[in-house]
Amino acid sequence: MTRIHESRLLIAGLTLVTAALVGGVMTGPGWGTHLGSWHGSMMGPMMGGWEGSGTDSPIRGAAEVEITATDFAFSPTEITVTSGQPVNLTLVNSGSVPHDLSVADLDVHIVARPGQSSTVGFTPTGPGTFSIVCTYPGHANAGMRGTLTVVEP
Ligand SMILES: [Cu+2]
Numbered sequence: 475m476t477r478i479h480e481s482r483l484l485i486a487g488l489t490l491v492t493a494a495l496v497g498g499v500m501t502g503p504g505w506g507t508h509l510g511s512w513h514g515s516m517m518g519p520m521m522g523g524w525e526g527s528g529t530d531s532p533i534r535g536a537a538e539v540e541i542t543a544t545d546f547a548f549s550p551t552e553i554t555v556t557s558g559q560p561v562n563l564t565l566v567n568s569g570s571v572p573h574d575l576s577v578a579d580l581d582v583h584i585v586a587r588p589g590q591s592s593t594v595g596f597t598p599t600g601p602g603t604f605s606i607v608c609t610y611p612g613h614a615n616a617g618m619r620g621t622l623t624v625v626e627p
Contacts, residue, residue: 533595536560541606543586545569546616548606554623557600566591572610577622579604600624 539561542549546569555561565575567586574585579602586592601624608618 531595532562532593533560533597536562536595538562538564540564540566541575541620542566542568543573543575543608543618545571546608546613546618548575548608548618548620551606551620552623553606553620554625555598556627557598557624558627560595560597562593562595564591564593573608573613573618574610575606576609577604577606580622580624583609598622598624601626 537555537559539553539555541553541563543565563575563582563584565573565584565586567573567588567590570588572585572587574583576583580596580598582594582596584592584594604622604624606620606622607614610618
């Protein structure tokens with residue numbers, strides 16, 4: 475009887491740990507499957523807001539800007555783009571967990587799985603200085619912040 479009791483406790487403990495991992499690391503704000511190559515036309519309405527945003531697939535001929543995400547930082551932390559000129563922004567995830575790059579004020583949101591990259595094309599309007607964050611819980615506070623500056627042409 476004692477052995478059975480212990481194994482039940484073990485299973486209960488593992489379930490709790492698994493739930494914590496899944497809840498805290500994997501799901502993020504719920505847009506983990508919105509990869510750059512397909513627009514969130516299905517996910518948008520469910521997630522309440524990305525439909526109709528300015529983010530989309532890469533733009534032919536746009537300036538290329540790349541940011542690398544690690545656990546837990548962006549590199550570089552500051553990028554500068556030109557108002558009115560299209561940009562393809564690529565997020566390279568060199569970390570071991572999913573990361574995203576969000577510039578809420580410009581409706582830019584890019585998700586990249588570990589070891590992969592994702593590109594979103596957008597045309598910035600400005601000038602202005604905008605916050606870059608990773609929106610997975612705790613990541614911004616751990617250091618995943620940056621700045622996107624939009625300058626006049
Ligand atoms: Cu992150």
